[in-house]
Amino acid sequence: xxxxxKTLKLYLVFSIIIFLxxxxxxxxxxxxxxxxxVDDTLIYQKENIINGIEEKDMDSISIxxxxxxxxxxxxxxxxxxxxxxxxAKDSIYYNNFxxxxxxxxxxxxxxxxIVEANNNWYKIIIRKDLVESEDLIQGIVFVQxxxxxxxxxxxxxxxxxxxxxxxxxxxFIISKLQSYKIDSExxxxxxxxxxxxxxxxxxxxxxxxxxxxxxxxxxxxxxxxAAHETQTPxxxxxxxxxxxxxxxxxxxxxxxxxxxxxxxVNLLTKLNRNLLMLSKIENNQFAKKDSVIVSDIIDEIHDMxxxxxxxxxxxxxxxxxxxxxxxxxxxxxxxxxxxxxGNAIKYNIEGGTIKIVLKDSSxxxxxxxxxxxxxxxxxxxxxxxxxxxxxxxxxxxxxxxxICDTLGYKISYQFIFPNKHTFTVLF
Amino acid sequence: xxxxxxxxxxxxxxxxxxxxxAEGYICETAxxxxxxIEKIELYEYDCILLDISLPDGNGFTILESLKKNxxxxxxxxxxxxDSLDDRLKGLxxxxxxxxxxxxxxxxxxxxxxxxxxxxxxxGNNLLNLGDISVNLIEKTVFFNQKPVxxxxxxxxxxxxxxxxAPKRVLTKSTIAxxxxxxHADMFDNFDVIYAHIKNLKKKLKEAGCMGYIKTIYxxxxxxxxxxx
Numbered sequence: 001x002x003x004x005x006k007t008l009k010l011y012l013v014f015s016i017i018i019f020l021x022x023x024x025x026x027x028x029x030x031x032x033x034x035x036x037x038v039d040d041t042l043i044y045q046k047e048n049i050i051n052g053i054e055e056k057d058m059d060s061i062s063i064x065x066x067x068x069x070x071x072x073x074x075x076x077x078x079x080x081x082x083x084x085x086x087x088a089k090d091s092i093y094y095n096n097f098x099x100x101x102x103x104x105x106x107x108x109x110x111x112x113x114i115v116e117a118n119n120n121w122y123k124i125i126i127r128k129d130l131v132e133s134e135d136l137i138q139g140i141v142f143v144q145x146x147x148x149x150x151x152x153x154x155x156x157x158x159x160x161x162x163x164x165x166x167x168x169x170x171x172f173i174i175s176k177l178q179s180y181k182i183d184s185e186x187x188x189x190x191x192x193x194x195x196x197x198x199x200x201x202x203x204x205x206x207x208x209x210x211x212x213x214x215x216x217x218x219x220x221x222x223x224x225x226a227a228h229e230t231q232t233p234x235x236x237x238x239x240x241x242x243x244x245x246x247x248x249x250x251x252x253x254x255x256x257x258x259x260x261x262x263x264x265v266n267l268l269t270k271l272n273r274n275l276l277m278l279s280k281i282e283n284n285q286f287a288k289k290d291s292v293i294v295s296d297i298i299d300e301i302h303d304m305x306x307x308x309x310x311x312x313x314x315x316x317x318x319x320x321x322x323x324x325x326x327x328x329x330x331x332x333x334x335x336x337x338x339x340x341x342g343n344a345i346k347y348n349i350e351g352g353t354i355k356i357v358l359k360d361s362s363x364x365x366x367x368x369x370x371x372x373x374x375x376x377x378x379x380x381x382x383x384x385x386x387x388x389x390x391x392x393x394x395x396x397x398x399x400x401x402x403i404c405d406t407l408g409y410k411i412s413y414q415f416i417f418p419n420k421h422t423f424t425v426l427f
Numbered sequence: 428x429x430x431x432x433x434x435x436x437x438x439x440x441x442x443x444x445x446x447x448x449a450e451g452y453i454c455e456t457a458x459x460x461x462x463x464i465e466k467i468e469l470y471e472y473d474c475i476l477l478d479i480s481l482p483d484g485n486g487f488t489i490l491e492s493l494k495k496n497x498x499x500x501x502x503x504x505x506x507x508x509d510s511l512d513d514r515l516k517g518l519x520x521x522x523x524x525x526x527x528x529x530x531x532x533x534x535x536x537x538x539x540x541x542x543x544x545x546x547x548x549x550g551n552n553l554l555n556l557g558d559i560s561v562n563l564i565e566k567t568v569f570f571n572q573k574p575v576x577x578x579x580x581x582x583x584x585x586x587x588x589x590x591x592a593p594k595r596v597l598t599k600s601t602i603a604x605x606x607x608x609x610h611a612d613m614f615d616n617f618d619v620i621y622a623h624i625k626n627l628k629k630k631l632k633e634a635g636c637m638g639y640i641k642t643i644y645x646x647x648x649x650x651x652x653x654x655x
Contacts, residue, residue, distance in 0.1 A: 231527075231528045237529075238529040239529075239532050240438075242442070242598075245646055250646070259645065269529055273509065276509065307619045342613040
């Protein structure tokens with residue numbers, strides 16, 4: 001769920017609850033105020049009537065006449081003479097009456113009072129019709145719904161405009177982080193915001209990426225320096241072995257030892273060269289672009305490895321349908337093809353085949369080899385070894401991958417039953 | 428033949444000096460830029476072996492100083508850095524060759540020979556050793572004035588390499604690196620070398636040149652002039 005929708009949802013749920021509570025609260029509050037007002041009016045009217053009777057000094061007959069006259073109007077006042085002493089407190093209560101004019105039952109508030117005037121006892125009933133509670137609730141709900149709708153639209157508009165504007169630096173930094181590549185060695189650029197938290201976030205992200213870049217650089221430099229610094233001691237060992245083999249007194253055992261030293265010095269040298277190559281590619285030391293004719297390079301390298309191909313009786317088939325130059329780094333393309341070709345020879349079987357296919361946007365090398373597929377997900381990893389028998393440092397395909405990554409090409413591996421292995425580069 | 432070795436690693440300098448001295452060169456050493464420039468100003472050398480990274484500066488400074496003083500000494504850069512830029516820079520400033528560490532001593536020796544030959548014996552295109560004579564321009568080989576069957580480029584290279592290191596044991600890896608250059612390490616078998624040596628021996632034998640290339644069991648090969 002998106003951040004904005006999440007906060008909006010919370011606000012909406014909260015405001016709906018508040019609105020739902022507010023409807024009965026308003027209802028009871030309004031009703032309470034209304035009733036107390038009605039009650040006050042009733043008491044006031046009653047006192048007016050009593051005062052009127054006393055002032056005019058009305059007798060019982062004229063009071064009955066007055067009451068009858070009143071009953072014909074809609075004033076809701078009735079005065080009846082009662083016998084005996086009934087002194088009691090006034091009572092106010094609800095009552096329902098059928099309203100002839102409106103043709104339905106209406107709620108009323110009634111005041112019943114027993115009063116004494118001119119030595120006679122009268123019962124005065126004053127009633128006042130109330131607004132129907134249904135109407136009241138309807139009114140309140142209507143007003144609340146209208147308010148709620150205004151509130152909702154307001155919130156949505158504010159959310160889509162103001163919130164988006166407020167959260168802009170946040171989304172900006174997210175998009176930057178998503179596309180961030182440590183090997184670009186560019187710290188993330190941020191837009192400053194008037195919100196403190198975002199500025200803190202920006203600052204932290206910047207600091208974090210700067211640190212990472214520094215560590216990344218240091219690591220790259222370390223690999224390069226380590227490989228470099230190893231070259232001189234290797235040179236010393238190699239040269240000492242060269243001097244040693246000149247000795248005429250060397251026994252068979254000693255010569256075996258010397259051969260092993262020499263073999264492993266060579267392996268170490270190769271490992272070093274490959275590591276250096278990798279860090280050079282990583283360090284973008286091959287950024288120069290030339291116009292490269294891939295088919296020429298294939299021929300050149302085919303020639304270079306001719307003896308090795310002949311020795312293993314490998315049959316090479318080339319399907320070159322593209323002789324147009326591409327814009328790329330020549331050294332990298334050479335290294336790419338040397339590694340793919342070398343790979344295809346090294347892991348081939350005696351009397352096997354190599355098929356080279358060069359099209360407009362792809363180059364593939366297919367070679368016969370072992371009867372099982374290589375691990376697709378690991379084949380391009382550094383130090384992954386296809387076979388324990390063949391002495392290899394396991395960096396050839398890692399270099400191929402690194403070259404493809406640098407040049408923006410795609411490399412893939414495919415196994416075709418029973419024993420064909422294909423490496424395809426998409427330009 | 429005088430050689431100046433500018434190298435700050437003592438052990439490396441010592442092994443190079445030992446090997447070259449046995450080849451008959453007079454080898455002097457310098458381990459800093461300062462000492463090297465001092466020696467260069469005082470003496471003439473046939474070939475200078477120059478390491479690029481030195482404790483008190485960059486080897487290119489020495490190369491520039493040589494050029495400034497119009498010195499004719501041959502220069503081979505020996506560097507741990509295998510970078511195209513450095514290679515080009517060195518060759519542009521005036522180095523004759525560029526060798527990346529680690530290298531075989533026989534390889535270095537052959538490169539020195541090539542540089543010296545180019546500088547000192549300009550115009551002499553014949554290389555003679557014992558009864559073998561090589562025409563460096565036409566790439567033809569004669570044994571006792573009798574032509575040897577045309578050698579393939581690799582066989583020819585191999586013969587020159589042997590001739591540059593007579594009486595030296597050349598290991599298979601030394602030969603492989605010389606013949607295959609940077610890509611010798613692509614493959615770890617020396618079968619290709621055997622094939623070339625077999626063919627070279629056969630062609631020499633047909634011309635009557637026998638026993639020059641000896642197999643040293645378990646080690647490699649040795650080129651020795653046979654007295655006829």
